[in-house]
Amino acid sequence: GAVVSQHPSRVICKSGTSVKIECRSLDFQATTMFWYRQFPKKSLMLMATSNEGSKATYEQGVEKDKFLINHASLTLSTLTVTSAHPEDSSFYICSAARKGYNEQFFGPGTRLTVL
Amino acid sequence: AQSVTQLGSHVSVSEGALVLLRCNYSSSVPPYLFWYVQYPNQGLQLLLKYTSAATLVKGINGFEAEFKKSETSFHLTKPSAHMSDAAEYFCAVSEPAGGSGGSNYKLTFGKGTLLTVNP
Numbered sequence: 001g002a003v004v005s006q007h008p009s010r011v012i013c014k015s016g017t018s019v020k021i022e023c024r025s026l027d028f029q030a031t032t033m034f035w036y037r038q039f040p041k042k043s044l045m046l047m048a049t050s051n052e053g054s055k056a057t058y059e060q061g062v063e064k065d066k067f068l069i070n071h072a073s074l075t076l077s078t079l080t081v082t083s084a085h086p087e088d089s090s091f092y093i094c095s096a097a098r099k100g101y102n103e104q105f106f107g108p109g110t111r112l113t114v115l
Numbered sequence: 116a117q118s119v120t121q122l123g124s125h126v127s128v129s130e131g132a133l134v135l136l137r138c139n140y141s142s143s144v145p146p147y148l149f150w151y152v153q154y155p156n157q158g159l160q161l162l163l164k165y166t167s168a169a170t171l172v173k174g175i176n177g178f179e180a181e182f183k184k185s186e187t188s189f190h191l192t193k194p195s196a197h198m199s200d201a202a203e204y205f206c207a208v209s210e211p212a213g214g215s216g217g218s219n220y221k222l223t224f225g226k227g228t229l230l231t232v233n234p
């Protein structure tokens with residue numbers, strides 16, 4: 001149980017295009033989903049927290065107009081990187097949690113490369 | 116704000132040797148503490164967690180960690196390393212995430228420790 005999937009696992013796009021990454025909780029209802037960014041050989045940096053049906057809460061320094069997060073249902077959250085640039089290339093990981101629980105279940109990650 | 120410090124960005128051990136990965140935390144409230152493992156190009160897998168119950172926590176794959184409040188530490192150990200243990204290990208502390216409707220917790224990660232196991 002508690003499986004989280006991400007799609008796509010890898011994406012390569014041209015500079016200036018937008019990319020959408022999906023995060024799904026497959027066997028539980030996730031009232032909260034988290035989006036992280038991980039640079040090579042670095043730790044995970046929390047980008048934003050989203051609660052189902054509410055606007056996402058972004059961490060300081062994260063551009064909310066650049067990284068659009070939608071959490072429209074209890075099993076799906078999406079991260080859209082708008083007008084992507086090479087500096088947005090990174091490994092993006094989502095996690096999901098049930099209400100009241102302090103454990104997060106992580107997706108396998110999405111490798112974004114912007115040319 | 117809570118924080119986590121992992122001492123040693125890289126630890127190398129021989130197969131069969133003791134594994135010790137160090138983690139210290141700072142927190143103004145009783146913490147929840149976690150150890151995660153990450154294999155290359157994959158997400159994070161939970162090894163174990165401390166949530167104010169027993170101070171010695173046993174996890175998967177033979178790992179365990181001991182919560183020591185006086186030392187603000189949560190070091191990860193395994194008696195005998197296997198080649199398959201080679202990976203990146205992250206210690207994390209949680210705090211309430213807040214936000215509307217949210218009663219969940221967000222994680223603050225340490226910088227990670229890369230464990231290599233030599234034959």
